[in-house]
């Protein structure tokens with residue numbers, strides 16, 4: 175199928191993109207890897223596409239003030255190859271190869287993935303597991319939203335209709351940082367049936383500040399808090415048994431299958447967190 179007709183404008187600044195979003199039924203175009211597919215399938219038919227790829231200052235990866243800052247227009251492929259991300263945001267580095275295929279990662283952007291908020295996507299869960307922050311720019315200026323307050327529902331975020339996501343930020347990994355990542359998909363590169371992104375502080379076999387963020391188990395990525403507490407006590411079996419998840423059935427699997435797979439992933443990720451490597 176072909177998309178319904180739409181107008182196209184290239185924004186040169188974030189302010190211009192914000193102003194253009196004030197026009198009726200306008201949508202931002204970043205990597206286009208999700209948006210163009212929805213247009214082609216006529217799942218959405220916006221009147222105006224605002225191309226943000228020419229806006230300076232929305233790219234780049236930086237390590238400053240104990241944080242890693244990632245611009246909204248950083249492509250997945252760039253993040254996958256970034257030495258800074260590998261060193262200071264190793265969970266994101268671990269997750270990157272699981273996002274789609276190389277062609278999708280060449281165009282898809284970090285900002286697009288977070289703003290689209292697919293419940294089976296890797297990056298939103300990583301951001302939740304890392305207690306990350308999202309920067310947004312709208313008609314009233316700039317604001318920062320914590321990841322835990324950002325994902326509101328199915329493909330729904332805290333972004334207002336006229337806000338542009340400009341970047342994301344996570345605390346830079348220190349020496350005691352442990353991360354874990356695993357997902358089960360029908361084929362490598364497909365959206366996950368169930369996935370788990372995790373971070374913790376480690377001291378030998380002792381874990382603290384455990385964050386387990388599941389994806390593919392509901393409308394948004396979700397923390398498994400009872401399992402986090404059990405894992406912090408060093409009890410992997412108790413963490414697996416702590417079933418504080420109730421995934422609904424979806425097109426990929428029944429809720430019961432997802433609950434079982436979530437336990438399998440919990441065991442795998444617990445083993446990764448116990449290793450003294452990042």
Ligand SMILES: Cc1cc2nc3c(=O)[nH]c(=O)nc-3n(C[C@H](O)[C@H](O)[C@H](O)COP(=O)(O)OP(=O)(O)OC[C@H]3O[C@@H](n4cnc5c(N)ncnc54)[C@H](O)[C@@H]3O)c2cc1C
Pocket residue numbers: 201202203204205206207208209210211226246272273274275278281282283284285286287289290292294295296297333337338339340363364365366
């Ligand atoms: C075959 C296929 C397989 C895929 N597999 C996976 C996968 O396994 N895991 C995964 O996570 N993703 C997957 N994707 C999606 C891919 O990661 C997309 O790149 C991503 O979801 C959207 O990023 P984008 O830059 O392409 O955004 P676009 O498609 O351009 O935009 C997506 C949505 O976000 C909005 N948006 C984009 N940028 C901003 C911004 N800066 N501020 C506010 N709103 C914005 C747009 O208006 C639009 O509504 C797959 C895509 C395809 C086609």
